Amino acid sequence: MSSQPPRRRPSPGVYRRRRLVVLLALIAIIAVVVWLFVAQPWSSAAQSDADPKPTRTSSAAPSPSASTPTPSDSPTADAAATTEPGPLETAPPTCTRGDVTVEALTDQDEYGSGQNPQLSIxxxxxxxxxxxxxVGTTTQSFTITSGSDTWWRSTDCQTDPSDMIVTLDAGQSVESATPLTWDRTRSSVSTCDSESRPVAGGGGASYHLAVEIGGVASSQTKQFFLY
Structure with missing residues (x-):
């Protein structure tokens, strides 16, 4: 039976070197851990990412050129805002007697008993x-005659006359808006409130209407007959 030679134990110097290596490694590890806690390199990186450097494009302050108009000595704005007055419109002239014609009108040529003539201009x-x-009532006049006898005048019992200025265009014709009614009685300034004024005769009697307005009289009368 063979016997193995006993294993040789390391010398004390080897043990000391091994312990020194382990001790140095432990010191290095401790130093790295301490440095990590003290230096905190990850905090600087996070802070750098969270706070980027400001740039000109991110500024909220308005530029002077955008918010404040620059004064100018140019009169362009005032000239544009000023409108030159146009020519003044002149009112048409007053009609003269030679400018207009006036015509007397009745709604019928003949009137039976109980029918009252409607008079217009x-x-x-x-x-x-x-x-x-x-063309107001202050300038209107209706006169009814039979032969040389004047039977009725609209001005005898007229109340509250008024003026009305109108413009007549070239060639324009206008008529009374509301005809005037003749009640077939004789008028006078003293019988306006009388209920027993003389009544015009019928039986085919002939009457003539003459009118005037604006100082211009009708050139002809309008004939009609009462029955």
Whole structure:
């Protein structure tokens, strides 16, 4: 039976070197851990990512050129805002007697018993230009005659006359808006409130209506008959 030679134990110097290596490794590990806790390199990296450096494009302050207008000595704005007055419109002239014609009108040529004539005026501008004329009741007159006898005047018992200035265009004709009714009685300034004024005769009697408006009288009368 063979016997193995006993294993040789390391010398004390080897043990000391091994212990020194282990001790140095442990010291290095401890130093690295301490450095990590003290230096905290990850904190600097996070702070650097969270706080980027400001740039010109991220500034919220408005630029002076965008918010404040630059004064200018140029009169362009004032000239654009100023409108030059146009030519003044002149009012049409007043119609003269030669500018207009006046015509007496009745709603019928013959009236039976109990029918009252409706009287109107037609006014025509015979010129090629507009003119103005007063067509109010202050300038209107209706007169009814039979032969040389004047039976009725609208001005005898007129109340509250008024003025009305209108413009007649060239060639324009206008008529009374509301005809005037003749009640077939004789008028006078002293019998306006009387209920027993004389009544015009019928039986085919002939009557004539003459009118005036704006100082212009009708050139002809309008004939009608009462029955």
């Amino acid at each position: 037609r006014l025509t501008n015979t010129t090629d230009a507009a003119c103005t004329i007063n």
